[in-house]
Amino acid sequence: xxxxxxxxARGGRSGWLWVVLLAxxxxxxxxxxxxxxxxxxxITPAPVFQMGTGFVxxxxxxxxxxxxxxxxxxLVPVGSNWLIEARGDLxxxxxxxxxxxxxxxxxxxxxxxxxxxxxxxxxxxxxxxRFLTPFxxxxxxLYPIWIRDLQTxxxxxxxxGGAYGASTGAMVRGGFDATSSVEINYAAFFSSNSTIxxxxxxxAFGFRSGIFLPGPRLEVGGSFEHLLQDYRKNTFGFHFEWQxxxxxxxxxxxxxxxxxxxxxxxxxxxxxxxxPVWRDALRHVQMVARMQQFYEGxxxxxxxxxxxxxxxxxGLNYYIRDDIRFVSSYGRQFAPERGNMNVWTLGLxxxxxxxxxxxxxx
Amino acid sequence: MSQHTKISxxxxxxxxxxxxxxxxxxxxxxxxxxxxxxxxxxxAASPAPGPMTAPVSAASAAPTSSSASPGPAPAASNPSPAPxxxxxxxxxxxxxKRFATNCGRCHQSPxxxxxxxxxxxxxxxxxxxxxxxxxxxxxxLYLTQ
Numbered sequence: 179x180x181x182x183x184x185x186x187a188r189g190g191r192s193g194w195l196w197v198v199l200l201a202x203x204x205x206x207x208x209x210x211x212x213x214x215x216x217x218x219x220x221i222t223p224a225p226v227f228q229m230g231t232g233f234v235x236x237x238x239x240x241x242x243x244x245x246x247x248x249x250x251x252x253l254v255p256v257g258s259n260w261l262i263e264a265r266g267d268l269x270x271x272x273x274x275x276x277x278x279x280x281x282x283x284x285x286x287x288x289x290x291x292x293x294x295x296x297x298x299x300x301x302x303x304x305x306x307x308r309f310l311t312p313f314x315x316x317x318x319x320l321y322p323i324w325i326r327d328l329q330t331x332x333x334x335x336x337x338x339g340g341a342y343g344a345s346t347g348a349m350v351r352g353g354f355d356a357t358s359s360v361e362i363n364y365a366a367f368f369s370s371n372s373t374i375x376x377x378x379x380x381x382a383f384g385f386r387s388g389i390f391l392p393g394p395r396l397e398v399g400g401s402f403e404h405l406l407q408d409y410r411k412n413t414f415g416f417h418f419e420w421q422x423x424x425x426x427x428x429x430x431x432x433x434x435x436x437x438x439x440x441x442x443x444x445x446x447x448x449x450x451x452x453x454p455v456w457r458d459a460l461r462h463v464q465m466v467a468r469m470q471q472f473y474e475g476x477x478x479x480x481x482x483x484x485x486x487x488x489x490x491x492x493g494l495n496y497y498i499r500d501d502i503r504f505v506s507s508y509g510r511q512f513a514p515e516r517g518n519m520n521v522w523t524l525g526l527x528x529x530x531x532x533x534x535x536x537x538x539x540x
Numbered sequence: 541m542s543q544h545t546k547i548s549x550x551x552x553x554x555x556x557x558x559x560x561x562x563x564x565x566x567x568x569x570x571x572x573x574x575x576x577x578x579x580x581x582x583x584a585a586s587p588a589p590g591p592m593t594a595p596v597s598a599a600s601a602a603p604t605s606s607s608a609s610p611g612p613a614p615a616a617s618n619p620s621p622a623p624x625x626x627x628x629x630x631x632x633x634x635x636x637k638r639f640a641t642n643c644g645r646c647h648q649s650p651x652x653x654x655x656x657x658x659x660x661x662x663x664x665x666x667x668x669x670x671x672x673x674x675x676x677x678x679x680x681l682y683l684t685q
C-alpha cells in the first residue's frame with residue numbers, strides 16, 4: 179500500500195534514516211517520486227481563490243470593538259511541481275475612542291505571505307519569497323479565522339511569529355515517513371531584513387521539526403529562531419497536538435521563550451457529536467477551553483503583553499455548515515500590573531473557495 | 541474620523557456581498573463532481589462529504605469482487621496497469637483514514653470541490669502542513685471520488 183514502505187523497512191537501522199535524509203537533501207532535484215501511490219498526474223490543478231472572512235466583536239473590559247476581517251488567498255499551480263501562493267490581510271478594529279463618541283477605526287492591510295514553492299521531491303519543498311515564519315503550530319496552521327477555535331490570539335503569538343509573523347527569504351520544508359508509524363516534518367529558513375511597507379521582516383534564521391504519530395494522532399515538536407539584527411536574541415519553543423482517536427477532541431499546546439518573555443497556552447476543543455441526545459443539533463456544536471500564562475522577560479517589543487498575565491477562556495462554536503460558523507467566547511484576563519478584565523467575543527466566520535481562470539474545472 | 545467610518549462601512553458591505561456570493565457559489569459547487577477519466581468509477585459512490593457528515597465508510601469504499609463494477613477491467617498485458625477495483629477501494633479507505641488523521645487535525649471536512657480545484661488545495665496543504673507525499677496522493681484520491 180502507498181506509503182507503507184518506509185525508510186526503516188528498506189534500510190533496517192534507524193541510523194540509515196539520517197544518512198538517507200542527508201543524501202536526499204543534497205541531491206534533492208535528482209530524486210523522482212516513485213511509489214505505488216495513486217497516480218494523480220491526470221488531474222491538472224487549477225488556480226484557486228480562497229477567502230477567510232469574519233466579523234468578530236470583542237468586548238475587552240466591557241468596551242465593544244468591532245472587527246471585520248478579510249483574508250484573501252490566491253493559489254496558482256504551475257506545472258506539476260510549482261505553486262505560487264499569496265495571502266493578504268485586511269482588517270479593522272472599530273471602537274469608540276477613550277473619551278467617548280462614535281465608533282472609529284482604520285483599515286489595516288498586510289501581505290501575510292507571497293511565495294513560490296517548488297516541490298523538489300517527496301521529501302522536500304523549496305520556498306522563496308515572503309512566508310509565514312515556521313515556529314510552533316499556531317502561526318502557520320491555526321491562524322486563519324475560519325480554523326481557529328478561539329478568536330483571540332494566544333499571548334505568546336508575538337514571540338513565536340516575531341514582530342511581523344512572516345519572513346522574507348528562502349525555506350526548505352517537508353514531511354516523510356520515518357517508519358510505518360512515525361512521520362517527521364521539518365522546516366528551516368533564512369530571512370533577510372525588509373523595511374518595505376506591508377512586507378516587513380527581520381534578518382533571522384531558524385528551524386522547526388515535529389514528530390507525528392499517525393496511530394494515536396499525536397505530534398510533538400520544537401522550534402528555534404535566532405535574530406541576526408538588533409539584540410540578536412534567541413527564541414525557542416515546543417508544541418504538542420493530540421486528537422485521541424475515540425473522541426472528537428482536539429488538544430493543543432505551545433510553549434515559547436525569548437528575551438521578551440515566555441509563556442504557554444493549552445487548549446481543548448470538544449465536538450458534541452457523540453452526545454446521545456439531540457444529535458442533529460449537537461453535532462454542530464463545539465466547546466472550547468484555553469488556559470494561558472505569560473511571564474515578562476528582561477526585554478520588550480511592540481505588541482507584547484509586557485506584563486505577567488494569566489488568562490482563561492471558554493468558547494462555544496456552532497457550525498452552520500462546514501464553512502460558516504458562529505463563534506463566541508468568554509475569557510477572564512488577570513494582569514495585576516495592568517488590571518484584570520473580562521474579554522467577550524461574538525462573531526461569524528466564513529470560508530470561500532472558488533476556481534478561477536478559463537477551462538473546464540472538472 | 542468620517543473617512544475611517546466610511547472605510548469600515550465599505551469593508552462590512554464588501555463582506556456581506558462576499559458572504560452572499562460565496563453561499564451561492566458553494567451551493568453550485570456542492571453538486572457531485574465528475575471523476576477523472578483515468579480513474580475507474582467508484583461503485584456505490586457515497587454522497588459528497590458535506591458539513592459534519594461521516595465520510596465514505598470502509599464498507600462502501602472497498603467493494604468486494606462480487607460487486608458490480610462499472611469501471612473497465614485492467615488489461616493483463618498492460619505494463620503499467622491502473623489499480624484494480626480492490627486496490628483502488630483499499631486506497632480510498634486509506635485515503636479517508638489519512639484525511640481524518642492529517643486534515644482533521646486543524647479543520648472540518650471541506651465541500652466536495654471539483655477535482656482540479658482539490659488538486660491545488662491539496663498541493664497547498666502539502667506545503668503548508670508538511671503532509672507527506674504518500675498522504676497527499678491518497679487524500680487527493682479520496683477527495684476526488
